[in-house]
Amino acid sequence: MNLQFPDLGPVMPEIYMTGLALILLLADLIVKKKEVLAVISIVGVAIVAYTMIGSSGATFGGMYISDGYSSFFKLIFFINVIISVLISIKYISIEKVNFGEHYCLIITSTLGMMIMASAADLIVLYLGLELMALSTYVLAGFIRHDIKSNEAALKYFLLGAFSSAFLLYGISIIYGLTGTTDIKAIGLYISEKGIAGNLALSLSMTLFAVAFGFKIAAVPFHMWAPDAYEGAPTSITAFMSVGPKAAGFAVLGRVFMIAFASMKIEWAPLLIPLSILSMGVGNVVALAQTNIKRMLAYSSIAHAGYALLGLIAANNEGLTSMMNYMFIYAFMNLGAFAVIIMLRTEGFKGDNIYDYEGLAKNHPLLAALMLIFMFSLTGIPPTAGFIGKLYVFMSAINAGYTWLVLVAVVFSAISAYFYLRIVMLMYMREPKVEVAISKSGSIGIALGVATLGVLAIGVYPSCLIKLAKAALSGF
């Protein structure tokens, strides 16, 4: 027996993250003030982020890989988890669910995302996906006494389990065809044996697209999103509108760009309808929403459609633009949810869009921040949202999909209506009721970070573009 102990270097961040989750679980038993747990999580995540430096390489016989691509996505997950924790501290006590498990589950869910981003093997990928999903199901139903939260969790769970089955089916077919679950080996096998036209392989690829389509909430696999987003605790809605989506895109990018690299011609007819439907249904249905969380759910569906454009381009530039989009989306969406969460106060839900009437009169700063996030989500310069959209449009046009970009910009113009309606309500209507807001230092920090991100990237995107490009070198 030649048993070699695997190199743990590349997997150290995940090990630390697991440790952090366990510490939180234990600390929950001792610590009475749950805010301490939030601080531990943030500091812990910061330490984990630090250990990422110098963790690059492959390990466990090539099943697990830590490269620029995975590190870039992990960065998005860290931003996501930190901002989500910051905005949840006060919120969960208002919702009377101030339990330590909240933080622990957020960390394990993020751990799942990290494993997904680093998975070089389909089994590891599945492992990460389930860890992320199961933790998020629980989080969605975290307000146990609220029937809507229960509904959200159940729907999310049922449809999520459904999509996992699709994924497993896809994995099993591809294993039958190629005899391996290693993503790189699959790609090599397909191109060497020239089985790109194989029908079973196409079926397998379709099943992958379906499974990941659920995770990124692309139409027609979006059914769970509006209910889950509306019912889940707002901090969790923020968390799961960015994290699982980015993780879904991470695996979508890796599996398609490497395993199915030689089948690029077949992606387009598969992903283009997904993209168009997502943009269409997301933006058009959002017009009719009066619940702001539901509206942002449809908006997040639409944004999945835009980001898919980068993948449809099917080259490194497209992939860079998709990564760039996810990074920017994290800031603007989390920022918007931070504002939404501030309207939730004792005895006031504050999730109807008409609760925003006249917000600018009593809370001018908050309204101004929301204005920035709404314009950014619309994609109007000089905000980051514009840079994100521009980049995916550029890569799609360069790959020859000008007509698709024309469709995208039309839907983008339609989306202006519902985003700017929020601005209209805040600035151009008189307040009907005095809306109180729940201020806290931690939300202030979260809002500051998100606003800074949106504006800085909008005005000087060079750094981010370079970072995303560098992350892909050697992919």
Add this chain to the structure above:
Amino acid sequence: MNNLPYPILSTIIFLPVLGALVLLIISRSQETLTKWVALIFAVATFLLSFPLFINFDKTTYKMQFVERHDWISAWNIKYFLGVDGISVLMVLLTTISAILCILISWNAIKVKVKEFYISILLTCGAIAGVFSSLDLFLFYIFWEAMLIPMYLIIGVWGGPNRIYATIKFILYTLVGSVFMLVGIIFLYFLAGRSFDILELTTKTYPYNVQFWLFWAFFAAFAVKVPMFPVHTWLPDAHTEAPTAGSVILAAILIKMGAYGFLRFSIPLFPDAAKAMIPAMLTLSVIAIIYAAIVCLIQKDLKRLIAYSSVSHMGFITLGIFALNSQGIEGGILQMINHGVVTGALFMCVGVIYDRTHSRQIADYGGLATHMPTYAAFFMVFTFAAVGLPGTNGFIGEFLTLLGGFTRSKLAGVLACTGVIVGAAYMLWLYQQVFFMKVNEKVIGLPDMDLREMVALAPLIILVFWIGVYPVQFLDFMHPSVQHLLERVNGGGLTQEVNIAKAIMEVIR
């Protein structure tokens, strides 16, 4: 050429932005201070922009006061500013409009004062950026960024139907802009990853590509101008906007569209532009006549002037797409004139609206006896709008019509009828408001105060200055317009140059 101690164009763009930031930290209760700070920043910007007028080298078509820095190197995007004979006057018009907007809103804006002046300064800064950008990406940033404060100006401080108007405004312009965005990206790859306008305008593109790109850019510019049939947002926006908003719209914002044609559509896609002359002239003539006729039945002062804007912008696009030197120079001059005159007319309406809070023509009558100074001011602008010789309107209209006539006799003749109808509705308006029976609602209204006169006086000066001595302004344009025409015609147009020179002599 630029030997100034400061980067003049960046100053013009970012000094108002700095002003907005300063306003941000002023306490909400300090309304007077807010206004003064805004005014000081606007005046400072104007004074600092004045060297553009004096130091401008009128003998070259080359870009002047150029600033060029790397910005987003990954995409080959530069922070690239500069002005030539086409844009320099527009920049100056922008800086002067900012002052007038602040002066005219002094007492009219009573709620959210701080936000209002922030929005005005940001809008003017962004529009100055539009006129001086020489990088397509930078241009698009300013082009769109301008929408955010403008959306608020109309929607927050506008009239009763403001929300409808502002949403219509933003959706129309956004839909137009996004098509241009696709065109810009397409052009970027076509030209080998470059956003540099000067570089792009030296290349030739295949005709069918030019054709589609021309229409993609047209979508954005036609909405802004606005050309028939996408003009319907303008009357609503104008009518509902606060006075300052109407002035910005009339004086500078809608010029962005006409400027876009001159800076992008024609030099980038010369073959398509030439092929589209009949379509463009038709749309222009329809706008001129249709909007003029619609003016005749308006009951609302601002709506009437708004439709007259559509008609006047028709003259401008007629001149531009005549694609000869008279037409284009007339078009540019008329852009300035229209900005001055229509801006002034909206300010005049604002003066009276502040007193009576009515825009209905029927609510007025015999105003000349109660507000004689006001009547005199209004009369000058009415005559300028009609195009009476001696005022600036005459020169501009004359040149554009001449250009149109040279290009197509039919278009010239039809456009001339627009002048006649124009005289009819403006004089009718003047008669209804200032003469006729004295309406009891206007009795006892105070005449214009000093602030209002100060705000309008520069425009009166400009009306006569351009009207009597237009050469000083036309001189700015000659080399740039010639350069543009060479790009379109490939050099063979000496005959037209001679005609143009002869006409200049006549005017002189």
